Amino acid sequence: MYKLINQWEPIVYELLQEYMKSDEVECRCERCQVDIMALVLNKMPPRYTVSLRGEILTSIESCSAAKKAQILIEIINAAKVVGASPSHNIYIADGIIIKPEL
Numbered sequence: 001m002y003k004l005i006n007q008w009e010p011i012v013y014e015l016l017q018e019y020m021k022s023d024e025v026e027c028r029c030e031r032c033q034v035d036i037m038a039l040v041l042n043k044m045p046p047r048y049t050v051s052l053r054g055e056i057l058t059s060i061e062s063c064s065a066a067k068k069a070q071i072l073i074e075i076i077n078a079a080k081v082v083g084a085s086p087s088h089n090i091y092i093a094d095g096i097i098i099k100p101e102l
């Protein structure tokens with residue numbers, strides 16, 4: 001079984017986990033982390049490859065220090081955007097989007 005892989009994804013994920021340890025982070029919930037990932041990955045140039053399921057092609061070691069620093073800046077910016085307007089309380093009931101007041 002083949003799988004389409006965005007090579008940035010594991011790198012962004014690892015750097016995000018590091019960043020989540022910082023005090024600056026507004027929220028560490030799963031929804032906010034995935035929202036940050038989406039914002040960062042949408043800013044990266046596409047880098048897809050095909051792999052066999054389970055095969056890991058990219059590791060954080062293959063990423064240059066300069067690139068990691070650039071990704072970290074994107075993570076910090078994305079975390080600010082998500083922190084200012086989090087979606088963690090939005091849920092859908094019967095197809096209607098419900099956003100309770102915080």
Ligand SMILES: [Zn+2]
Nearest residue numbers: 027029032088
């Ligand atoms: Zn959250």
